[in-house]
Amino acid sequence: MTKESSMQSSPSPAVLDRPEPIRGIRSVAMVATLILTVVAFQLNSSMITPALPDISKQLGAPMDAVSQVSSLFFLAGAVGGIILARWSDFIGRKRALLIVLGLIALGTVLCIISPNLTVLLIGRVLQGASSAAFQISYVILAETLPVAVFPTVLGVLTAINGGVGGVDGWIGGLLADAFGFRALFVVILVVAVLAIVCVALAVPRDGAPSSTGRMDWWGAAALSIGLICLTYFVSTGSGQGWFAPLTLVFLAGTIAAFLAFAAIEKRRTTPLVAVQHLRSRQVWPVLAVTVLTLSSVFTVINFTIVILSQDQAVGYGMNASTSALMYLTPPALIGLAAAPLSGWLAGRFGWIPMLRVGMVLSIAALVVTAVFPFSQWTVFAMFVVLGISYNGVVLTTTNGLGVLQSPSEAPAILPSMNSTGFGFGASLGIAIVAPFVVTGSYTLALWISVGISVLAFVASLFLQPKPAGRPTA
Missing domain, CATH: 4.10.860 (DNA Excision Repair, Uvrb; Chain A)
Structure with missing residues (x-):
């Protein structure tokens, strides 16, 4: 690969208007804090999934209504992600992170004390609105770390998008089985409060705003x-x-x-979002891939198969903890190892080619899952593949491109829109397949997800790299 082609396929974070990189113990403390911050949000996503049947039982709500515990959470993430991440261009990254974590803590308290599904859903909306934790953290990495370190560290944070090493889903299932769903939110509250303290101490102080004017x-x-x-x-x-x-x-x-x-x-x-950027092939294909991939692959992993595995009539008849251990833990744990490597490979061989490779492998795994949905070990094997292809490669490259393809005059624009794409895509995917899943039409739901994932790959073919060396704001 020539130097020129490498630049075209791998835009550098150096194009961002960034201060002198931080190094040493300060950078280690900051990265550890950002990891804790995104963990505080991610626990609300992957840890709650195994507890959906228990929520339905304890609150006396039907499963189609309880599905809103996930869908409203991600819808709020779609809305809150773009607003809070973009707002950080005006008020500073550190202040925005503290607001995000405050929303997580407030929403979690409501979930703990919720007497009915309505109060629980209000808490979930507040939790979901804090999805900007990921995108703000990515921009902080690009603005503060040395260029050579950025792809690998971004891969570490991205791995958490698929679950905290898979342990969170398994622990969520155990807690739901033993103590009920409220115990999960107690754990989340402790992590959120600890993250608030760490952000206050370890994240660099805000300098001059990235954007002038008003939100x-x-x-x-x-x-x-x-x-x-x-x-x-x-x-x-x-x-x-x-x-x-x-x-x-x-x-x-x-x-x-x-x-x-x-x-x-x-x-x-x-x-908020300049219209000309939405028309650019450097921007809209990234958003399309994110929305369509979350609507397909994420929905299969975190909703369709979870419900199928706990279905006593036509499914595998598992309890919550066994379901999480079989189908949430493996892809998340594998993704935790694969994502940093994927970031390194993307920095070396190109973010866009790596994205397309991950998409092809993910589609193949979904097809096999749709053909053999009631073979629990075949599905398990395909989820292992998705741990590499989706949690490792696709999530890392879409998040990386969200930072690297962003317009230089507004570094958080595309990351914030990508955050919206994550929340909106997950919410949309669950909304599309939920009517089929709750009626037991699992095969049809899976094939719908396959079709959506093919559309995501097609969108990736339109993606053009941002020219390297574009002047900063």
Whole structure:
């Protein structure tokens, strides 16, 4: 590979307007703190999944309603991710992280004391809104660490996107079986409080803002309404029919909100998301791959197979802890080892080629899973593959591209939109397949996920690298 082609396939974090890199014990303490920060958020995602049946039982709610514990969490992440990550360009990364962790702590307290599903869902929305923890942490890494270290360390943080080494899902299942779902939130609260203390001590003080001007709150409101309406349009359409009155109301709301968003952004000097960036092949394919991959692969791992494995009638009939140990722990644990290596390989051979390799392997694993969904050991083997291809390669490269492809004048723009893509994609995928999963149509749900993953690969073919050396703001 020539030097020129390597630059085209692997844009450098050096293009960001960054201070002198920190090194030594300060960098180790900061990286450890950022790991703890993203763990505090990720526990709310992967640790809760095995407890969904117990939540349904203890709160007396049907499983289709309990599915909102996950879908609303990720929908809130779609909305809160872009707002909080972009806001960090104006108020500083450290201050934004402290706000994020405060939301996690407040939402977790509500989940612990929740007397019914409604209060629990409010707590989950607050927890989900803190998804910007990942994207803000990625930008901090790119702005503060030496360039050569960035890809590998980013891979470490990305590995947590698939679960905390797989241990969290297993422990979540054990706690749910032994003490009920509230015990999980007690653990999460302890981690969140510890993370707040560490961020206050170890993350560098905020310097000059990355963006001048003011935060575009009107654009944030319009985009939030559009994402919410779009999610409920898909969910209602798949459940009640695509021409049902309520479905059409959500469709109209989606169109109106996004049109309003485009009109607002054209008039702002510091827009939430500049419209010209959304049209760029350096930006929209990254977002499309993120949304479609989360809608497919993540949904299979963290929802469809979890419910199938605990189905006493047609599934594997496992309890929560065994289900987590079989199907949540292996891909997360393997991803924890594969992600740093994937980051190193992407920095060496190109982020975009590595993304496409990971997508092809993930699609192949999903196809085998859809062909043999009731063979629990075949599914287990495919989840091992997904630990490498999805948790290791795809998550690392999409997060890396989210930082490296971001416009230089607004470093958190694409990471924040990518955060929205993660939350929105996970919420959308669960909303699409939930009507089929709750009725026992697991095979159909899996094939739908396969189709969505193919669309994600097609989107990756349109991706163009950001030119290296673009002037900073």
